[in-house]
Amino acid sequence: MYVFDTIVHRLKRGCETMAYPKGPAPMLPDRHGGALRVEARKCVDDCNACISVCPTEAIVRPAGKAVALDLGRCIFCAACVETCPAKAITQTGDHRMAVRRREDLMLGESGREEIRLAAALDEKLRKLFGRSLRLRQVSAGGCAACEADTNVLGTIGWDLGRFGIQFVASPRHADGLLITGPVTKGMELALKKTWDAVPAPKIVIAVGACAIAGGPFVGHPQVNNGAAAIVPVDLFIPGCPPHPLTILDGLLRLLDRLDERVAPPAAR
Amino acid sequence: MSATTPFALLANASGLAWTEVPEWPAAEFVRATAAELSRGARLCSWFGVPDATGVRLVAVLAFDADNTLAVGRSTPVTGAYPALTATHSQGHLFEREVWEQHGLVPEGHPWLKPVRRANGTAPTVGEFFRVDGREVHEVAVGPVHAGIIEPGHFRFQCAGEEVLFLEIALGYQHRGVEEALAGGPHRATSNQMETVAGDTTIAHATAHATVREVLAGTEAPLRAQWLRAIALELERLANHTGDLGALANDVAFLPTSAACGKIRGDFLNLTALLCGNRFGRGLVRPGGCRYELDPARATELLARLETAVADAEQACTWLWDSASVRGRFENTGTVFPAQATEIGLVGLAARACGLVRDVRYDHPAGWYRFAQVPVVVWPGGDVFARARVRSLEIQRSGQFLRELLASPIEGELRGELAPATPGTLAVALVEGWRGEVCHVALTDSTGRFQRYKITDPSFHNWSGLALALRGAAISDFPICNKSFNLSYCGFDL
Numbered sequence: 001m002y003v004f005d006t007i008v009h010r011l012k013r014g015c016e017t018m019a020y021p022k023g024p025a026p027m028l029p030d031r032h033g034g035a036l037r038v039e040a041r042k043c044v045d046d047c048n049a050c051i052s053v054c055p056t057e058a059i060v061r062p063a064g065k066a067v068a069l070d071l072g073r074c075i076f077c078a079a080c081v082e083t084c085p086a087k088a089i090t091q092t093g094d095h096r097m098a099v100r101r102r103e104d105l106m107l108g109e110s111g112r113e114e115i116r117l118a119a120a121l122d123e124k125l126r127k128l129f130g131r132s133l134r135l136r137q138v139s140a141g142g143c144a145a146c147e148a149d150t151n152v153l154g155t156i157g158w159d160l161g162r163f164g165i166q167f168v169a170s171p172r173h174a175d176g177l178l179i180t181g182p183v184t185k186g187m188e189l190a191l192k193k194t195w196d197a198v199p200a201p202k203i204v205i206a207v208g209a210c211a212i213a214g215g216p217f218v219g220h221p222q223v224n225n226g227a228a229a230i231v232p233v234d235l236f237i238p239g240c241p242p243h244p245l246t247i248l249d250g251l252l253r254l255l256d257r258l259d260e261r262v263a264p265p266a267a268r
Numbered sequence: 269m270s271a272t273t274p275f276a277l278l279a280n281a282s283g284l285a286w287t288e289v290p291e292w293p294a295a296e297f298v299r300a301t302a303a304e305l306s307r308g309a310r311l312c313s314w315f316g317v318p319d320a321t322g323v324r325l326v327a328v329l330a331f332d333a334d335n336t337l338a339v340g341r342s343t344p345v346t347g348a349y350p351a352l353t354a355t356h357s358q359g360h361l362f363e364r365e366v367w368e369q370h371g372l373v374p375e376g377h378p379w380l381k382p383v384r385r386a387n388g389t390a391p392t393v394g395e396f397f398r399v400d401g402r403e404v405h406e407v408a409v410g411p412v413h414a415g416i417i418e419p420g421h422f423r424f425q426c427a428g429e430e431v432l433f434l435e436i437a438l439g440y441q442h443r444g445v446e447e448a449l450a451g452g453p454h455r456a457t458s459n460q461m462e463t464v465a466g467d468t469t470i471a472h473a474t475a476h477a478t479v480r481e482v483l484a485g486t487e488a489p490l491r492a493q494w495l496r497a498i499a500l501e502l503e504r505l506a507n508h509t510g511d512l513g514a515l516a517n518d519v520a521f522l523p524t525s526a527a528c529g530k531i532r533g534d535f536l537n538l539t540a541l542l543c544g545n546r547f548g549r550g551l552v553r554p555g556g557c558r559y560e561l562d563p564a565r566a567t568e569l570l571a572r573l574e575t576a577v578a579d580a581e582q583a584c585t586w587l588w589d590s591a592s593v594r595g596r597f598e599n600t601g602t603v604f605p606a607q608a609t610e611i612g613l614v615g616l617a618a619r620a621c622g623l624v625r626d627v628r629y630d631h632p633a634g635w636y637r638f639a640q641v642p643v644v645v646w647p648g649g650d651v652f653a654r655a656r657v658r659s660l661e662i663q664r665s666g667q668f669l670r671e672l673l674a675s676p677i678e679g680e681l682r683g684e685l686a687p688a689t690p691g692t693l694a695v696a697l698v699e700g701w702r703g704e705v706c707h708v709a710l711t712d713s714t715g716r717f718q719r720y721k722i723t724d725p726s727f728h729n730w731s732g733l734a735l736a737l738r739g740a741a742i743s744d745f746p747i748c749n750k751s752f753n754l755s756y757c758g759f760d761l
Contacts, residue, residue: 031540076549152529167416241547
C-alpha cells in the first residue's frame, strides 16, 4: 500500500518549487537585514564607534578620511548598525549582494554607498555556460553553513537544475569551482590541484565571508584569508552564510539569467 | 561511584579554582584516570596546560549515572609519560593531540601520529596503516569529495568489496580556533564559537556563553536560557531532518529525500525567524540572548513548527514503511555497545547503540534543569538505529518545543557580565544535535583565557565510523558516513 500512499501524499503537496525568478523573490526573514548601506558623509567627526565593535575589522577610518566598510569581510552581525550614532550604516533589506570585483564591496564614499552588483560574464563565456554550468564545490575551511545553504539550492524548493546549473563529482566534468571557507593551509594544495584539474575556460565563485576575506578567522596564521590568495575569483557572494537567495541571485546574475523587470527584490 | 573518587567533583555549567583541582605526578594521574574510566566514568576531555616548568595534563570526566563531572590534573610533565590509551582507547585521539600540541610523548600509545596540524600546504597525515596481501587493495578518497561537503581523507584497505580497515585522516579544516582563544576572549571570539561547527552554532555558542557566565560568577537570565533551549531544539530538528533526507537519498528512496530537503529548510527558517540567520548566528551571546521572541513571533513560530514537524513525521513514515529502505539500513555499519563504550561514543550515535547518554538528561544545565526531554535510545548500533533515533528525536524535540512555547518565562533577555574570575576552571557541556559539545576554560591571573579546550562530539565519534566500516562492503561507506554525519571543522578546530 505504501507506494500508493506516497504518491497520493506527493500529489497533495503539489509543486513546491518557488516561482522566482519568473515570479517575485521570496522575502528574506524580517530580522535578516540584507545588504548594508554606508553613508560616510553622515559620520560624526572623530567617531570610531563602529570600528571598535566590528569583530572582523571590516570597517576602517584612516586619519583624515571617511569611514569605509568592506562588505567582503563583513559577517553581518549588525553590531555597527546598532552602534552608529549618526545612522550612517543601515540595512537595505536587499538580498542581492554578488559582485564581480573585490573593490565593488567597499562601501562608504559618496556614490559608493552601496555595492556595485555583478555584471554578467562576457558574451563568449555566456555562450558556453549560460544554459549549462557545471560546478565543483570545494570547502576549504568552511564551517558547513555556506556548504549547507549552497546544497539547499539543489532541493525541490529552489531546484537549481532548472537553470542548467549542477554540482558535479569531478573537477574534470566542471566548468568552474565554487569555493567556501577561508582556505586553510591544509586545503591549499588540494584547492590548487582541483583548480588545475578543471579544463579552461573556467570560472571561480567565492561564497561567504570566509572565502572572500577570511571571515571570523581573518588574520589567523592557519588560513589564507580567502580564495583569491590561491586562485583568480570571478564572483564574490558575501554573507555568513549568504542566504540561498543571495547565492542563487549571484549565479543567475553571472549567467545573465535574471530579468529584474519581472523579479524585483522583495521590498521590506 | 563518584562519592569515592579522588577527583574534584563539579556539576555541568560550573567551575572551581584551579588550585582546588587535585594533582598527581603524571604516572599516578594516568593511573587514577584509568581507574575511574574502568569503573564507568567517561572521558569528556583531556588536554595539556603549559606552564613555566612543563605541561600539566588535565582530565575532565563524566559520571553519567551520578549526574556529575570530575576534574583532575597532573604536576608539570616534560618529555614523556605512560599512555592512558594503553589501557583505555577513549584517550587515543586526546593523547595524539597533546603530543602534537605540546610534544609530550605518551609512552605505550599504540598509534602515535598527527591529528590535524598542517605541514606546508596539506595536513601532516603520517603513515597509513596498511594491510598486506596479494588480494588486498587500497582505496583513497578525498580530501575533496564528490558532493557539497567538508574535506577529509579516507583510506580503505579492502579485500574485494570487503573493507578490512578504514583510516580517517583529517586536519584539512584546521583554522586555529583554540590557538586564537589564548589571551581571550577577543572581539571575534563569540563569532568564532558560532563557526566552530557551523551546523552546531547554537550548541557551541551556548557552551561558550555558559563558560563565560560561570567565570563571571553568574548565569544568563532565565528567559535567555529558555530561548537558548528553543534554538537548540530547532537546530536538532533541522539537522536530523536533513540527515534523514540524505540517508533516504543514499538508498535511492526519493520521496523522503525530496521532502526532507525542503522541511529542513523550513526548520532553518524558524531559526531565522528568531534572529534573522538560518543557523542562529548572533542569537546567543555571553550574558544572554540578542533577539527577543515577542508573543506574535512565538505564535507564528509555533504554527509553522506544527506544520514542519507534521511534514517531517510524514516523510519518516514513508521511510519506515519501505521494505527496501529497511533492508538497506538494517545490519549495515554496526557498532556494538561494547565498542561504543570503549571508544567513548557520544550523542545520537551512542544512543543508537543502546547507551543512555544524553547531556540534557545526565548533566542538565540551563533550561533543561526545569524541563525534561525523554532520552531516545535504540539498540542495534546500525544505520537503521541511527536513523531511527533521529526520527524519534524529531518527535520528542517537536513535543518539547510545544511545551516550551506554551510556557514562556518573563524577564530580561540579557544581563551584564562581571569580569572573569582569575585562576578558575569552568566546564560546560551541551547536547548538540550530534552529541556532547564540551567547552573548558581556564583563566590566568588577570582573568584572560590561559587555555580554552573545545571538544566537538565528532572528536569522539569519528572512531565510531571507522569501526562501523570493519567488515562492511565499501559500497556501504556513503550510507554509513551519512548515518554519523560528523563534523570535519568541529574536529579540526
